[in-house]
Amino acid sequence: MSAVDRRKQILRAAARSFALFGYKATTMDQVAKIANVGKGTIYTFFSNKEDLFDEILYKVILEMKMLAESRIDRNSTFFENLFSVLDALLEFRDEHELFIKLSQEVRDVGTLKAKEGLATLERVILDYLEREIAMALERKEICSCDPQVAAFVMFKLYIALASDFKYVREPLSQVEIHHYIRMFLADGLANPNARPVNIPN
Amino acid sequence: MSAVDRRKQILRAAARSFALFGYKATTMDQVAKIANVGKGTIYTFFSNKEDLFDEILYKVILEMKMLAESRIDRNSTFFENLFSVLDALLEFRDEHELFIKLSQEVRDVGTLKAKEGLATLERVILDYLEREIAMALERKEICSCDPQVAAFVMFKLYIALASDFKYVREPLSQVEIHHYIRMFLADGLANPNARPVNIPN
Amino acid sequence: MSAVDRRKQILRAAARSFALFGYKATTMDQVAKIANVGKGTIYTFFSNKEDLFDEILYKVILEMKMLAESRIDRNSTFFENLFSVLDALLEFRDEHELFIKLSQEVRDVGTLKAKEGLATLERVILDYLEREIAMALERKEICSCDPQVAAFVMFKLYIALASDFKYVREPLSQVEIHHYIRMFLADGLANPNARPVNIPN
Amino acid sequence: MSAVDRRKQILRAAARSFALFGYKATTMDQVAKIANVGKGTIYTFFSNKEDLFDEILYKVILEMKMLAESRIDRNSTFFENLFSVLDALLEFRDEHELFIKLSQEVRDVGTLKAKEGLATLERVILDYLEREIAMALERKEICSCDPQVAAFVMFKLYIALASDFKYVREPLSQVEIHHYIRMFLADGLANPNARPVNIPN
DNA sequence: GATGAATGAGGTTTCATTCAT
DNA sequence: TATGAATGAAACCTCATTCAT
Numbered sequence: 001m002s003a004v005d006r007r008k009q010i011l012r013a014a015a016r017s018f019a020l021f022g023y024k025a026t027t028m029d030q031v032a033k034i035a036n037v038g039k040g041t042i043y044t045f046f047s048n049k050e051d052l053f054d055e056i057l058y059k060v061i062l063e064m065k066m067l068a069e070s071r072i073d074r075n076s077t078f079f080e081n082l083f084s085v086l087d088a089l090l091e092f093r094d095e096h097e098l099f100i101k102l103s104q105e106v107r108d109v110g111t112l113k114a115k116e117g118l119a120t121l122e123r124v125i126l127d128y129l130e131r132e133i134a135m136a137l138e139r140k141e142i143c144s145c146d147p148q149v150a151a152f153v154m155f156k157l158y159i160a161l162a163s164d165f166k167y168v169r170e171p172l173s174q175v176e177i178h179h180y181i182r183m184f185l186a187d188g189l190a191n192p193n194a195r196p197v198n199i200p201n
Numbered sequence: 202m203s204a205v206d207r208r209k210q211i212l213r214a215a216a217r218s219f220a221l222f223g224y225k226a227t228t229m230d231q232v233a234k235i236a237n238v239g240k241g242t243i244y245t246f247f248s249n250k251e252d253l254f255d256e257i258l259y260k261v262i263l264e265m266k267m268l269a270e271s272r273i274d275r276n277s278t279f280f281e282n283l284f285s286v287l288d289a290l291l292e293f294r295d296e297h298e299l300f301i302k303l304s305q306e307v308r309d310v311g312t313l314k315a316k317e318g319l320a321t322l323e324r325v326i327l328d329y330l331e332r333e334i335a336m337a338l339e340r341k342e343i344c345s346c347d348p349q350v351a352a353f354v355m356f357k358l359y360i361a362l363a364s365d366f367k368y369v370r371e372p373l374s375q376v377e378i379h380h381y382i383r384m385f386l387a388d389g390l391a392n393p394n395a396r397p398v399n400i401p402n
Numbered sequence: 403m404s405a406v407d408r409r410k411q412i413l414r415a416a417a418r419s420f421a422l423f424g425y426k427a428t429t430m431d432q433v434a435k436i437a438n439v440g441k442g443t444i445y446t447f448f449s450n451k452e453d454l455f456d457e458i459l460y461k462v463i464l465e466m467k468m469l470a471e472s473r474i475d476r477n478s479t480f481f482e483n484l485f486s487v488l489d490a491l492l493e494f495r496d497e498h499e500l501f502i503k504l505s506q507e508v509r510d511v512g513t514l515k516a517k518e519g520l521a522t523l524e525r526v527i528l529d530y531l532e533r534e535i536a537m538a539l540e541r542k543e544i545c546s547c548d549p550q551v552a553a554f555v556m557f558k559l560y561i562a563l564a565s566d567f568k569y570v571r572e573p574l575s576q577v578e579i580h581h582y583i584r585m586f587l588a589d590g591l592a593n594p595n596a597r598p599v600n601i602p603n
Numbered sequence: 604m605s606a607v608d609r610r611k612q613i614l615r616a617a618a619r620s621f622a623l624f625g626y627k628a629t630t631m632d633q634v635a636k637i638a639n640v641g642k643g644t645i646y647t648f649f650s651n652k653e654d655l656f657d658e659i660l661y662k663v664i665l666e667m668k669m670l671a672e673s674r675i676d677r678n679s680t681f682f683e684n685l686f687s688v689l690d691a692l693l694e695f696r697d698e699h700e701l702f703i704k705l706s707q708e709v710r711d712v713g714t715l716k717a718k719e720g721l722a723t724l725e726r727v728i729l730d731y732l733e734r735e736i737a738m739a740l741e742r743k744e745i746c747s748c749d750p751q752v753a754a755f756v757m758f759k760l761y762i763a764l765a766s767d768f769k770y771v772r773e774p775l776s777q778v779e780i781h782h783y784i785r786m787f788l789a790d791g792l793a794n795p796n797a798r799p800v801n802i803p804n
Numbered sequence: 805g806a807t808g809a810a811t812g813a814g815g816t817t818t819c820a821t822t823c824a825t
Numbered sequence: 826t827a828t829g830a831a832t833g834a835a836a837c838c839t840c841a842t843t844c845a846t
Binding site: 022025119122123126143145148153156157160161164168169176180183184187 | 366
């Protein structure tokens with residue numbers, strides 16, 4: 001196997017383990033076993049556990065950024081863009097979701113550097129959302145609110161439905177997630193005009 | 202200092218540390234230092250780390266149960282009751298918030314017993330919410346949706362606003378939280394009739 | 403209760419626990435509980451665990467010395483004296499046995515001082531036996547052998563029958579012990595003249 | 604050094620320390636230091652202290668069983684067989700002696716499993732001896748006695764001479780041990796026909 | 805003087821990291 | 826270069842000893 005393949009395999013294994021068990025509970029032995037490489041091999045590519053973590057973080061940030069930018073169309077409405085990006089995210093859900101969990105476990109990551117890394121990603125996402133929301137406000141597409149709070153709620157709502165939910169009930173399909181985000185974010189629960197959720201299955 | 206005070210001090214310190222750093226990352230040395238007691242002292246009150254954790258968990262479950270039951274009025278509407286309980290929870294925010302974080306870190310808690318404890322609490326809350334939502338649906342107070350999803354979203358929305366938010370921005374006041382939950386849950390962002398948030402300060 | 407009574411109670415409790423569980427496995431909490439006094443009380447009489455141990459040791463040494471001396475009659479034969487002392491020891495078996503165990507656990511006693519204490523007692527007993535055996539040899543009462551080895555075997559044989567045996571089978575009565583010591587020590591297993599053991603029960 | 608060598612070194616060090624200081628008083632630090640390995644290295648071969656102890660126990664049980672079976676000859680007399688096994692045991696004295704001590708410290712071993720392990724070994728040895736003694740009784744090779752008591756005394760006598768003795772005096776040679784066991788067990792101290800001990804040295 | 809809650813040194817065990825092969 | 830055995834810092838927990846009541 002090539003060195004590049006090995007590296008990717010380690011990254012994939014680590015991402016999977018970090019997501020499943022968190023930063024502290026992920027042991028290098030576990031990563032090595034999942035990646036099917038020797039433990040020492042990890043250290044030929046990454047100088048330590050934190051570095052490995054950071055690289056995964058950085059990759060996800062980059063992917064998300066590119067993905068979002070490729071979907072935004074300045075001629076579309078806020079909600080059209082939001083749902084377009086949302087659908088793109090959901091297509092790679094398995095991959096990103098692995099990460100999404102980590103943002104909730106910031107507190108477990110011992111080192112300052114890793115903490116900052118996670119904060120960075122969250123900040124990148126929130127900043128982007130805030131700008132979009134601010135623009136939507138100016139165009140009166142959404143009702144008056146603090147863009148910071150709105151962005152944060154969107155972010156958490158997405159994570160809750162796309163990832164957290166399956167830990168307590170059967171996981172939601174892409175269509176269901178899409179629908180519920182529209183229901184809670186756009187229309188409101190008390191809105192009598194809200195369309196009922198149509199679950200295809 | 203009296204024994205009861207010491208016990209409380211340890212509980213407070215542990216709750217604080219569990220909430221800040223998670224279960225695994227909380228060391229008994231740390232708890233001892235925060236509580237300003239010797240490490241051994243903790244073990245005179247709690248037989249081990251898990252016991253300490255369980256006691257905090259149990260106390261929170263009890264408090265929340267009592268609090269919710271005291272606020273529900275069967276003659277009031279769903280949203281009236283929801284906001285009444287919400288306000289009660291927010292009054293003790295500092296105390297409960299400590300716990301709320303833990304529910305996000307279930308996966309990091311090593312022992313089965315602790316895991317089950319956390320799952321229990323979340324399940325208690327969700328079950329309660331689902332029943333209330335199902336009743337509201339029958340009375341047509343809210344629009345058609347899966348009560349399980351709606352309950353889950355409410356739960357996560359509360360945690361996001363009351364607790365998570367302050368890790369990225371200035372914390373929200375009780376009034377703001379109240380208002381945003383109404384906005385996202387009841388009225389919807391796209392609703393032109395939604396009242397703007399009035400921050401007293 | 404008087405201070406002297408308290409002191410005795412602690413000594414008795416400690417002797418019991420040392421004998422049952424050994425030096426290391428005996429905790430001061432345990433001694434306090436058995437003695438029905440506060441843990442701190444022990445430290446008003448004994449400066450530390452080792453001191454408590456030493457005192458018990460010293461007391462037993464004294465008792466045994468006095469007991470042996472009171473039974474020895476220079477006009478009697480070696481075996482008559484041996485069995486006389488033996489019977490005296492067996493009368494206080496419960497009390498002494500508590501100690502006897504300790505001589506086997508010398509290796510568990512962490513501190514040099516305690517180790518030396520135990521060695522002292524064993525040495526006192528062995529020296530006494532050696533002198534008696536040497537005298538018996540001169541009088542041709544017993545067959546040619548190294549008094550050091552003979553003394554040691556006598557000592558161990560006594561402990562084995564009077565104390566160790568009950569950990570694997572039903573404990574032996576005083577009469578049985580007496581008889582078996584005679585059989586193994588004086589007559590020999592292969593001796594056809596040896597009288598069979600008459601167990602009264 | 605090879606892994607197998609390291610493993611053996613740890614076993615040897617642990618056996619030595621268990622024998623010298625007992626189970627509780629043997630620290631993993633001590634074993635590591637004696638074995639000249641890092642503390643963690645022990646845990647690459649044995650999952651915990653008890654496992655390390657059990658392995659030593661099991662090995663000794665096996666060795667003793669095989670050794671005894673290889674020496675027993677049904678056409679020989681009881682004492683011939685006894686001394687044959689005895690000599691075989693004495694050849695590996697250093698190795699077995701390490702264990703023998705442990706049988707005296709059963710009471711200090713905290714865990715049930717270890718306790719049972721030690722009891723098992725003692726029981727195996729005693730059962731074997733009892734059967735042999737019962738057969739000897741039927742053939743009138745030895746005088747009337749309880750086989751349980753006789754077996755126990757033989758066991759303790761062997762331990763006393765082969766192991767315990769050197770803690771109070773110069774250790775006995777193989778020939779001396781052989782001779783004294785014959786003297787005390789077969790002939791009796793008071794037997795005028797007993798041959799004097801011939802120490803070759 | 806008696807007490808037992810409080811303490812921290814020292815025990816077992818885990819795991820990120822190193823390094824000889 | 827890839828490996829995994831070896832390592833020791835740091836975690837949890839016990840218990841002899843102290844000291845405020």
